[in-house]
Amino acid sequence: MSTVTEPVRTRPTSVADAGESQLLELSMGPQHPSTHGVFRMDVVLDGERVMKLKPVFGYLHRNHEKIAEHETYLGSMPYTDRLDYICSLTNNWAYALAVEKLAGIQVPERAEYIRVITAELTRFLNHGALIGFLTQDMGASGTPLMYAFRERETILDLFESLTGARMMCNYMRFGGCRVDLPAGWLDQARKFVATLPRFLDEFERLLATNEILMARTQGVGIMSKELAINAGVTGPILRASGVNYDLRKVDKYGIYDRFAFKIPLGEHGDTYDRYMIRLLEMRESVKILNQALKDIPEGPIIDPKTKIRGFKPKPGEAYGRIESPKGELGFYLVSDGTANPYRYRVRSCCMVNLTVLEQLCIGHNVADVVVILGSIDIVMGEVDR
């Protein structure tokens, strides 16, 4: 028996429950299949109940910020693709926004529309993939995931024909976008967006009222408003806790004030709310897409004054933030007048959101840990940077 109990540690001192039952320390990850990357959780279990949980990250650390301080401003743009590698276009936008603030560059209208369209498509594919992965974490053998990926493929095709790459788009430039929309792209996009509500209906029929899903998610991992605000959580999981905070409404960056859309808010802050908020946000994204695809004007796509080579903004600092699909993604830049930023810092929504994991998981099951982690929606590329 020694080998079974070898890794087991008894609870140390508490007289009331010392030796009552044995605790099991379980290392979930970094090779665990449902940690969404190389993430590790040191979990202490009592039976299957989580008593302690320590998130351990840094396995994917690649020195992004320091590399960026040695790159030109443009040279960092492809690296931002790799932060949250599912939503490279929103990362591009956040970085471009920061540099534009720093250098005081104006963005032509058409480019703003393209940015909104690509960002909302990105939001759609991110939320779809997330819900797929979340149900996969619940053991749904991949069916919802495959449906989400079916739609994601089409979005990626659109991205590819626009930017040249499916995931590492490297599309936005300071003052606009790299290339204009190719011929027929808008029609293709309109046609595709018209099919999205049908996909959402299908998705809802498949799982939204499923008893097992409700039992697995309702009342699991409840995040209170206070906790969410105190921890600095942003994005859909903040709104699932009932806080009305969406940078698209708060900052009205880009041209988001031109579109009519609503912010769905949860009440309970549990995993089911986080799941449903994303479904509803996808519907709102479709609304924005329809408006943007209708209104998009002709015109230049990039400020003609922007220089590609030898871009040196005046000394100063700027913080550009957007509502990425996962939360507030911000880039803080300090320029000393040279071609490289003096300081480059990423405000990663994934990492900030991840800090609440322990509070959400304590007292739940091992199986719930995986689901809660899935509902927080992290990408290790952005957490570890």
Add this chain to the structure above:
Amino acid sequence: MFGEGILKGLAETARNFLGSYVSKNRLTTVQYPEERLPQIEAYRNFPFLVYDGDDWQQGLRCVSCFICEKECPPKCIIIEKSTDKKPDAVGKPQFYPKVFNIDVSVCMSCQICVEVCPFDAIKMDTDYELSTTNRFSALLWDKHRLAKSNEHYHKIHPTEAAAVDAALATERAKVAAKAKAAAEAKPAAAPATNPNGASTTAADKPVPTASEK
């Protein structure tokens, strides 16, 4: 009633199961080696060096100006300049790269080298069947491996290549005219206007847009 949502879900999967036999658009899978997706024009993969004419060494547009080496974010380009000169794409005598290596195991296909190149010498290829059995030498592409003809460029990015060709042609005509004028006026004068002329071509080139709209 308990189980209603489960039954709804079962109906949905059954619909998809049957639908996958009926409608072809449900199946997004492409049976890869037999069927392939249509090549998307904007697609980019790894860089290649464009050459004009038939001789890849003579026709190479690269003048080894080191801009791409400097701008490349992951620093995967290695250039060594030649000591002698040869006429470049527009007809002016220029240095050429003695060594031009790209470590494609480091390259992240960001296209920044293409954007910064003032000579339209480096472009993005679309070849994606690149597996090799040697991860060291086979992934370090040298000048010969990188050199692809202008026809190849036309094949993979027709609109973009046409725009580039047009820009080059006007440039060439300008240089030729200037050379003619110089030859007529003062045969000893050295052609010194090259960098300005080249950068205007680069700025004139918001790549595929002009012709598409």
Add this chain to the structure above:
Amino acid sequence: MIPTPVQQADQIFVTLQHRLVSYLPAAFQSVADVILSVIAIVLVFALLFAVTTVLERKGLGRIQNRYGPNRVGPAGFFQPLADGVKSLTKEDLVPRTADQMVHFMAPVLLVLAAFLAYAVLPVGRNMVLANLNAGILFFFAVGTLVELAVFMAGWSSRNKYSLLGAMRAIAQMISYEVPLVLASIVVIMAAGSLSTVSIVDMQTGYSGIWPHWFLFTPWGIAGFILFMIAATAESNRSPFDLPEGESEIIAGYYIEYSGFKFALFFLGEYLGMFATSGLAITLFLGGWAAPFSFLTWIPSYLWFFAKLLLLIVIFIWIRGTLPRLRMDQLMSFAWQFMLPMTLINVFVAGVWHFMPAGVIRWGVCALVLVVPAFLLSRGLKQGKKFAARTYRFAE
């Protein structure tokens, strides 16, 4: 009496076996008889396993709008061959700290136990290896060996995940064995026998074209559904596949197995699924009996396997749709829903026995089953705590 061609076709394997055995000296005949049957069972069900793995992957693929395996052989049907070759040629890794002997014994015992269960399943008319007096009891007895094998696998691997998986598996199997047995008790009550052969024989009659299956009674329907739910849990299939929940405890009790031993676990799991499905067919779906009286000319064994495939398809379908339950929900489902429902079902079967035939009997029995089912499911939802929600929108 000279058998008709239909009967000949029906009994072709039985006569073939007799013919083959008759060439042997009399002393060996009974032994040879058994050996032949065992070989036949092993071959047929191993083949069924191979076919099912392909079918499952293709079916799941189609459900998920994919093609599924279609590369090896015609339409991918030689995929199991490739898988088999792969698992045979893979290195067999055993953790250094593992309990070597137990680690080795576990998959063997699992497959052995799974195959043993087929001894009492009548796959066709006169086609049963052992017509045991207590056949169903035998079935459940060998089923317990599976629990032991699973425990041995999980414990001997010296892995915390496998131990968690084994604990889950045992807790689940023991909990669902009770409703499984109770769900089959209604049939035993009606048939008055524990012998699988006589239970099937009782269901071979027809009134008009309709067969006398136990399914066509209120307690039969309820018993079948309850049995299938419990069987899903017993064979660790989705949505009750917690012991091997790949997203939580990776592969559960067989995480440390590789190569052929891993394939054996796979085999054992599928064989267990076939066996419990076969028992469900035997108990509720008339075994090898044809569903309509005018279809009796189709050989009996074909009917058995057709029904088996139907149940397998349902398993695959459910797997393609549903997420997994949690351990506590699984347990409360077993004890708060399955156990009371099976007990009520036993009661209903008794009422059915003593009431005069007719519509009233049907109605009363159905009512006695439906009302508690409704109330219990309400209880499972914990007083409507689980419900679809509406959301508010902010501008």
Add this chain to the structure above:
Amino acid sequence: MSSLSSYLLVSALIFSIGLAGALTRRSAILVLIGIELMLNAANLNFIAFWRYGPNPQALTGVMFAIFSIGIAAAEAAVGLGIILAVYRHSKTTELDQMNSMKG
């Protein structure tokens, strides 16, 4: 030696093994298992006597064995439960160390 007596001999052997285990092992669980073995040995006797007895139709031995199995199951459940309870109290299942009657 008759067939019956060979069964009886096996039964006696199992009984003695169980007894030896129950008397000598330190672990309370194994002591319980030893007792189970002794019960089983008795069951084997019942079955053997029923089988070789003058009146197999009466099923007396079989019935006795069935009841014995049922009671043994109850005994094992309660026994192991008690071991668990004792363990919670004294943190050991070793009989040598459970030497105090007072909690």
Add this chain to the structure above:
Amino acid sequence: MTATFLILAAITIAGTVAAMAMRNLIHCVLALTLGFAGLAALYLQLGAQFVGLTQILVYVGAVAILAVFVIMMTQHPTQTTESIFSSFWFSGSLIAALVFAVLGWAIHSSRLPYGIAPPHAEAAVQPIGDALMHKYVLPLEIMGLLLTAALIGAVVLAIHEKRRSA
């Protein structure tokens, strides 16, 4: 004294001996299940199908698993036992040996009054059921009561922990 009997008896005795003598408690229980299975096979060989299968169901399926669970719950990592036998192992095994000697002598020397040649008898399930429902209905009910009491007792023992930790 057929070959089958010899094999089964050997398996049974080997299993029980291993169960009582092995160091690792889990191994003990696994060996014990072998012994129980051998016993069940002996019952089957004797024609007591119902009892044999019930034996497997109850002992392998329930008692052994329960024992395994209890072992896993009660094993302590710090618990390093030098000896698996208690301090009075010598007297204990002596007593057991004496008991076996007496029993063996008794069996050997007694002239069994009946049944040298086994008659063809089988305990079919139906007569057992009949007997349980008619002749032995009172013992059956009492056993049911006993089992219920045991169940409640076990539940009480299990709930005890929950209340304290809560």
